[in-house]
Amino acid sequence: MSSFGIYPEGTRSPDGRLYRGKTGVARLALLSGAPVIPVAMIGTHAAQPIGQKIPSRTNIGMVIGEPLDFSRYRGLDKDRYVLRAITDEIMYNLMLLSGQEYVDLYAADVKAQLAAEGAFEGPVPSNGRPAPGGRTAPEVPVPTAPEEEASEDEKASDKE
Numbered sequence: 001m002s003s004f005g006i007y008p009e010g011t012r013s014p015d016g017r018l019y020r021g022k023t024g025v026a027r028l029a030l031l032s033g034a035p036v037i038p039v040a041m042i043g044t045h046a047a048q049p050i051g052q053k054i055p056s057r058t059n060i061g062m063v064i065g066e067p068l069d070f071s072r073y074r075g076l077d078k079d080r081y082v083l084r085a086i087t088d089e090i091m092y093n094l095m096l097l098s099g100q101e102y103v104d105l106y107a108a109d110v111k112a113q114l115a116a117e118g119a120f121e122g123p124v125p126s127n128g129r130p131a132p133g134g135r136t137a138p139e140v141p142v143p144t145a146p147e148e149e150a151s152e153d154e155k156a157s158d159k160e
Contacts, residue, residue, distance in 0.1 A: 004028070005039075008090055009107050014114060016045035018091065018100040019107035026070070026086035030077040035067035036090055040098035063097040 006028070008021030029036050042061035048054075068090065076082040095102045103110070 004032075004034075008087060008094075011107050011111065012050055013045060013107055014050060014111050016100070018095050018098060018102045019110065020104050021087040021091040022106070023080070023083035023087045025090060026083040027077050029070050029086065030073055030075075030083075033071065033074070035069050037067050038065040038090060038093040038097055039063070040065070040094050040100075042098060065093050065097050068093060 006025050008025040009019050010022045010024075013019055025036070040063045042063060043058060044060055047056050047058045047060055070086050073082050073086060091102065094100075
């Protein structure tokens with residue numbers, strides 16, 4: 001038997017709260033027919049807040065919930081309302097297991113807003129496409145490779 005782990009939020013929480021899940025987890029559950037086993041990670045934000053390179057020595061916990069069966073939605077993997085309902089049910093179970101406050105916004109959008117206000121220095125996810133609701137993702141400069149210096153042999157051959 002194989003298993004697969006996924007974080008439905010798509011990015012780390014900027015403040016330790018639980019944010020809206022993306023529907024990919026629901027699509028995978030429907031296409032695979034596998035039950036979803038919610039697993040809440042407890043204490044990860046305190047152990048390594050965004051921007052901290054080395055985790056603090058602290059206890060991390062896991063709470064494993066009961067399997068969630070979505071077979072009643074079989075064949076509806078293209079219905080966005082069904083995908084949203086499944087994702088919300090998964091997130092609700094994670095909220096109950098973790099005790100986290102739920103925020104009905106995408107964590108990536110919150111990070112982008114905080115970054116625009118200068119209140120967030122961590123990475124801001126962007127896939128280059130417009131975000132949900134028609135908002136555009138922030139422009140991020142792409143670094144270029146440094147130019148290599150010519151070797152001594154190449155410099156000597158250029159002089160000849």
